[in-house]
Amino acid sequence: MKPIYIDIIGDLKKSNIRPSIQRIAILKYLKINQSHPTADQIYTHLQQQVPTISKSTIYNTLDLFAESGLIRTLSLEGNEMRYDIITEPHGHFICDQCRTIFNFSLTLDSIKSDELKDFKIIDKTIYYKGICAKCLLV
Amino acid sequence: MKPIYIDIIGDLKKSNIRPSIQRIAILKYLKINQSHPTADQIYTHLQQQVPTISKSTIYNTLDLFAESGLIRTLSLEGNEMRYDIITEPHGHFICDQCRTIFNFSLTLDSIKSDELKDFKIIDKTIYYKGICAKCLLV
DNA sequence: TTTCATTTTAGTAATCGTTACAAATACAAA
DNA sequence: TTTGTATTTGTAACGATTACTAAAATGAAA
Ligand SMILES: [Mn+2]
Ligand SMILES: [Mn+2]
Ligand SMILES: [Zn+2]
Ligand SMILES: [Zn+2]
DSSP, rough: OOOOOOOHHHHHHHHHOOOOOHHHHHHHHHHSSSSSBOOOOOOOHHHHHHOOHHHHHHHHHHHHHHTTTTEEOOOOOSOOOHHHHHHHHOEEEEEETTOEEEEEOOOGOOOGGGGGSSSSSEEEEEEEEEEEEEHHHO | OOOOOOOOOHHHHHTTOOOOHHHHHHHHHHSOOOOOOOOHHHHHHHHHSSSTHHHHHHHHHHHHHHHHHHEEEEOOSSSSOOOOOSSSOOEEEEETTOOOOOEEOOOOOOOOOOOGGSSEEEEEEEEEEEEEEHHHEE
16 A cells, blocks of 8 residues: 655645645545546535535636646546546546446557557547446455 | 448348438438537438437437447547447547547557456547647648 | 327427636735 | 735536427337
C-alpha cells in the first residue's frame, strides 16, 4: 500500500489556482477517494463539510482543474462525466454489474496504426467493459 | 473502393426485426453514410424521405438495432451518442478541429494487461483525439 | 373481408446532466 | 477603509434522452 502524500494547497498554487475552501475540498476529495467520481457524487459528499457548496462550483472547479491538467475527464458512459485524479495514461475497466471503474496500466505504444501516421494524436482513451473478478465469484 | 452490397430487409429479417419503412430507412442511412451519425443527424436527413418520422422512432430503432447487434453505440464525447454500422472491433480517431470521426484497424490482442487476468472482458473501446491529416495541412 | 389482438409509430411531457447568467460574497491590493 | 477583481452561489435555460400514451399499421384468425 503506497502512502499518499498530500499537499493540496501546494498543488493548487503550483497550477496558479487560488486555494479557496471549495477548491481545496474538491481536490482533497479526489486525491483521497481515487474513485472516478461524478460531479454529483463529489457534491453530495462535500455538502457535509462545506454545506453551502453549490453544484455550479463543483462544475466550475472541475473544469478549471481539467484545463490546468490537475485531473482528467472520463466520458465512459453516455450520461455522466467522471473525473480522474490520476493523469498518467492508463486504461479503465468498467464492471457491468457493480459499476466499479478499475484502473489498469498499459503500454500505449503497443497500439499502433499506420493508418494514422499522418495524424497528430494528442490523447488516447482505452476502456473495457465486462465483469470484474469479485462479481464473477458471486 | 470496396462496393457495399446492401440487403436491408434481409438483414433486418435475419435479426428478427420487422422491416418497417422507418427501420429500413434508418438502417439504409447507416449503411450508406458510414459516418458515425448522431440520432439528430439521422432524424434530420430522414425527414426528407419519411416526413412523418419522429425522434422517438429514431431512438427506439437505434436501441433495437444496438441490442440486436446490428450496430454499435459510441460514446466518444460527453454529450451525444453516436451510432456505428461497423460492428467489427476497430478504433476511432476524432479530429478536434473538423470533428470527423475516423476508423482505424487495430489488433486488440496487443493491448494486454495481466492486472485484468481474472476479469471477464466483454467489450473494448479505443479512441484517440487529435488533429487529422487534412486539418494539419491548413 | 371483417374482426381483433399485437406491434410499431408519433407526439408530447418529463428527466437529467450540464451550462449560462447575474447577483452576492470573499479576497487582496492600494 | 476603499475599490477592483476573483470566486461562489442560486436559479434559469439548454440539450440529449427517456417515459408515456394515443394513434396507426400490421397480421392472423374468423
Ligand atoms: Mn483512472
Ligand atoms: Mn467506426
Ligand atoms: Zn463488479
Ligand atoms: Zn480534421
